[in-house]
Amino acid sequence: MRDVAHDGRDRSSEDYSSENSAGRTPADRGDPILQIDSVDLGYDELLVVSGVSLEVYGGELVGLVGGNGSGKSTILRAVSGMIQPRAGRILFGGRAVGKGSPHQMAEMGIAHVPMGRQLFPNMTVEQNLALGAYLPEPRKHRAGSLAHVYDLFPDLHGKRKVVAAALSGGQQQMIAIGRALMLRPKLLIMDEPSLGLAPRLVKEVMQAIRLVSQTGLPILLVEQNVKQVLQISDRTYVLENGKLVVEGPSKQLMGDEKIRRAYLGL
Amino acid sequence: MRIINFSHGDFVVIGMYTAIVLYTQLGWDPLLSLLVALPLGFLLGVVLERLILSRLVDVPEGSTLLATLGLSLVVQNTLMLSFGASPRSLNVAYGSATVNLGPMTLSVIQLVAGGIVLVVIAGLYLFLNYTERGQAVRATSQNRLGAELVGINTRSVHSLVFGVGVALSVAAGIILIPQLFVTPVITGPVFTLKAFVVTVLGGLGNVWGAIGGGLLLGVVEVLGAAYISFDYRDAYGLVAFLLILLLRPEGLFGRTVKRV
Numbered sequence: 001m002r003d004v005a006h007d008g009r010d011r012s013s014e015d016y017s018s019e020n021s022a023g024r025t026p027a028d029r030g031d032p033i034l035q036i037d038s039v040d041l042g043y044d045e046l047l048v049v050s051g052v053s054l055e056v057y058g059g060e061l062v063g064l065v066g067g068n069g070s071g072k073s074t075i076l077r078a079v080s081g082m083i084q085p086r087a088g089r090i091l092f093g094g095r096a097v098g099k100g101s102p103h104q105m106a107e108m109g110i111a112h113v114p115m116g117r118q119l120f121p122n123m124t125v126e127q128n129l130a131l132g133a134y135l136p137e138p139r140k141h142r143a144g145s146l147a148h149v150y151d152l153f154p155d156l157h158g159k160r161k162v163v164a165a166a167l168s169g170g171q172q173q174m175i176a177i178g179r180a181l182m183l184r185p186k187l188l189i190m191d192e193p194s195l196g197l198a199p200r201l202v203k204e205v206m207q208a209i210r211l212v213s214q215t216g217l218p219i220l221l222v223e224q225n226v227k228q229v230l231q232i233s234d235r236t237y238v239l240e241n242g243k244l245v246v247e248g249p250s251k252q253l254m255g256d257e258k259i260r261r262a263y264l265g266l
Numbered sequence: 267m268r269i270i271n272f273s274h275g276d277f278v279v280i281g282m283y284t285a286i287v288l289y290t291q292l293g294w295d296p297l298l299s300l301l302v303a304l305p306l307g308f309l310l311g312v313v314l315e316r317l318i319l320s321r322l323v324d325v326p327e328g329s330t331l332l333a334t335l336g337l338s339l340v341v342q343n344t345l346m347l348s349f350g351a352s353p354r355s356l357n358v359a360y361g362s363a364t365v366n367l368g369p370m371t372l373s374v375i376q377l378v379a380g381g382i383v384l385v386v387i388a389g390l391y392l393f394l395n396y397t398e399r400g401q402a403v404r405a406t407s408q409n410r411l412g413a414e415l416v417g418i419n420t421r422s423v424h425s426l427v428f429g430v431g432v433a434l435s436v437a438a439g440i441i442l443i444p445q446l447f448v449t450p451v452i453t454g455p456v457f458t459l460k461a462f463v464v465t466v467l468g469g470l471g472n473v474w475g476a477i478g479g480g481l482l483l484g485v486v487e488v489l490g491a492a493y494i495s496f497d498y499r500d501a502y503g504l505v506a507f508l509l510i511l512l513l514r515p516e517g518l519f520g521r522t523v524k525r526v
Contacts, residue, residue, distance in 0.1 A: 106417030118412035120405050131405050134398065135417040179416060 132182025275457030281439020311432030469517030
């Protein structure tokens with residue numbers, strides 16, 4: 001795989017905001033916590049994502065939506081250091097994300113709620129959560145973080161001695177989110193949290209995400225469920241065939257005729 | 267993880283020859299050799315995992331099986347070259363000592379072996395359930411990606427686990443050699459087969475099942491040898507194994523593992 005460094009094609013975020021996101025003023029939010037700067041991503045001969053730029057600022061809930069094969073997962077792999085950008089760069093807290101294993105991402109302070117939850121099925125809810133604070137720094141605050149998670153999701157407290165496999169899909173998703181919070185992360189990334197859940201549970205999970213976002217934690221929410229994401233997020237990026245087609249404040253996109261017709265079926 | 271180690275028995279044999287060499291060359295009692303062999307066995311396991319098995323993560327399960335089978339052949343033939351094919355044993359002074367307990371007569375060596383096994387089981391239990399590292403091991407075996415995402419270096423967990431496995435097999439060999447004969451090529455596969463039967467009986471990946479399976483295999487073999495015919499001692503366990511697999515394919519204590 002080629003490893004092309006920064007090739008000078010980067011557009012500054014100001015250009016973007018003047019183009020299509022009227023209400024956004026990055027200047028008064030300081031530097032972004034996550035900055036994806038016009039990256040090209042792919043595997044071997046295949047170019048999957050080209051020229052994508054995306055920022056997540058402190059306290060924001062940012063949605064990244066798109067259909068199957070639009071390149072969402074590839075972007076996540078690059079953020080977690082599993083693949084390297086062919087062009088452009090990815091900065092987390094101002095530092096370039098290097099190549100490495102997923103556990104190094106946790107050490108940097110990025111918590112990842114993976115697709116399919118990936119819990120420890122034969123462990124209790126509390127053991128699952130406790131393992132979220134495995135690293136030395138979060139371990140010091142384990143008891144406090146646990147209380148915080150139970151505050152957010154009181155249902156889990158009642159089931160804390162039950163093995164994770166015995167809980168419903170929605171509750172398992174809460175465990176996955178709770179486990180990620182135990183890391184005391186600087187950024188939370190969620191990959192398709194609504195996947196495989198009944199519509200009622202999807203609403204429940206989205207409310208939970210909104211709740212977590214209100215604690216001030218920046219979140220990048222990757223989803224196929226465009227409607228749900230637009231309802232809870234501050235800003236949304238829409239990806240199609242590896243390119244960003246629309247981005248802007250979610251409220252504004254909700255009102256956009258084209259979006260409504262193409263993604264919301266209205 | 268989820269590696270079936272087909273060289274397991276050969277590490278038992280390495281332990282046996284280690285005890286023999288240390289006894290004949292330096293006059294060390296097997297229990298003294300144990301203290302030295304445990305850390306060395308651990309190190310050997312870690313090195314082998316790094317060299318061989320760590321390259322076989324995320325490949326079809328058959329690959330690790332073949333790799334450990336190959337390792338088994340290498341170990342067997344290296345031992346054969348060094349020690350020759352004739353059976354060896356180790357006669358310690360207390361080798362035939364017994365203790366009378368009411369109507370029972372117990373061999374001291376077997377009592378010591380049983381005691382060490384209890385200590386090892388207790389140690390493993392405490393490690394897996396009450397230490398952070400032990401929880402990391404359990405987490406890695408239940409969901410590797412999940413473990414990575416909370417910051418567990420699962421590669422180092424794999425090395426640790428294989429190291430512990432090899433250290434324990436070496437220890438088993440050292441404890442067993444005063445009451446058995448060893449040959450480089452035949453002894454290893456017998457132990458591998460028994461270990462395999464025991465783990466499958468208990469349900470793969472189930473520590474308590476393995477202990478239960480071990481007890482069951484031992485009792486079936488001894489009862490068969492005592493009441494039917496001694497000559498088929500190893501066969502009774504295998505017959506019981508086949509019967510149990512027919513009725514409970516997931517093992518006696520196996521859970522059908524759900525992924526979440």
